[in-house]
Amino acid sequence: MVASVAKALFERGKIDFVVCFSPSRAVSQSVSTTFSRILGKSFNGQIGAAGGSYTYQSMATLPKDLWRVLSDHRVLVVLDEIHHCSGSNSDDLALGNSWGRTILERIQGHASFTIALSGTPWRTDNTPIALARYTQPDGELHCDYEYGLQRAVLDGVCRAPNIVLTDNREIHLKSSELGLKTYSSIRDTIKQGHISYPDFLYRNEVIDHTLSEASKKLLEIREQVPAAAGLVVAATVAHAEQIADRLSALGERPVVVTCRTPEAHQIINNFRTSCDRWIISVGMISEGTDIPRLQVCCHLSRIRTELHFRQVLGRILRRQAGEPPEVGGWLYVLAESSLTEFARRINDDLPEQNVVSFSPRSSKQNEDDASEYAVFAEDDEATEWGFSIDATGTWLSGPGQTGQKETTELSMSNHYWSEILSLFEDRIV
Structure with missing residues (x-):
């Protein structure tokens, strides 16, 4: 859209150049393309080019000549x-970060035209966004133009989102001191403080269930869109x-990209x-990364903010030309309380597409079988519960548990979770 605006401004003789800033190299390269x-x-920012694309990180090292272009042309x-850029025109510079202050000092009042964009127009630290205007006294952000998800879906620009909340309806925790504790959901289990959200993320049973459901959906979509990806x-x-x-x-050959992956950006471009x-x-693939063939996503990140949730969801909603209109984007996420609330807010954005269903995944296991298995809890509860699991998913022994006994208990504990965590159900929002 902004490139089309720039083209119109060039054709009308309103501008000489375009300078773009974005939060990552991957997005910057996509903008340039x-x-x-x-x-x-x-x-490419060279002589004869229409302009250049840069990252916010590069602002501090850009040559003075580039900033002078804003005043001379x-x-x-x-x-x-x-x-990503915070700051205001108030005297309190502490409200802004370095990127925001650079924008206010070197771009505001110097550029002939400025377009600031955001798919998630708020900051989790509640500081003001640079160049933004807020209503008084309630502090609501004022946007000059808003193009929401509902209209984008109606216009065929975005796919309709389907958010699958995976829960477990029977979770047992057992210790010699506290006995058997039973919880009916992931949310309730986490609330008690003995098991954390990352503990669920690292369990193979949770990973396998999520990947299995997502893989089935991807195969279904690829019957209509052969290049669709997850x-x-x-x-x-x-x-x-x-x-x-x-x-x-599962027979897949996944591509992996992390901050440690050599040539990660090129790998992403190749995957595109x-x-x-x-x-x-x-x-590496969150906000702004443009891979329209992505249509299924498993959200297994420890980050639980609405900004990150919406950015991840956005990766699977960019519709491709000629794509069947009924094919949507599918996000699979655990039914943790914050993530569930974020999903429902997405649902509120699309009142005409309110769909909630329950799909049990297996029959109820024999409750008597649970009593013979050991259980774990977080490291800070090891003295109370006997076993713990660290942030990498590695089993740790509790107090006084060593040698062969430790090996036996850990094996039993894995068996215990395999039994209990088979009682999955998916809620589609």
């Missing part, structure tokens, strides 16, 4: 994902490797146009 295609000119400045957002590098192993067991089915990412 799009502007070059729409404008029909190079967009008619320039359109595009600020993508502006919520994304898994992992918590850590070790977690990504664990997920890759589980996907490989390949026929590979799955890519697993740790912090």
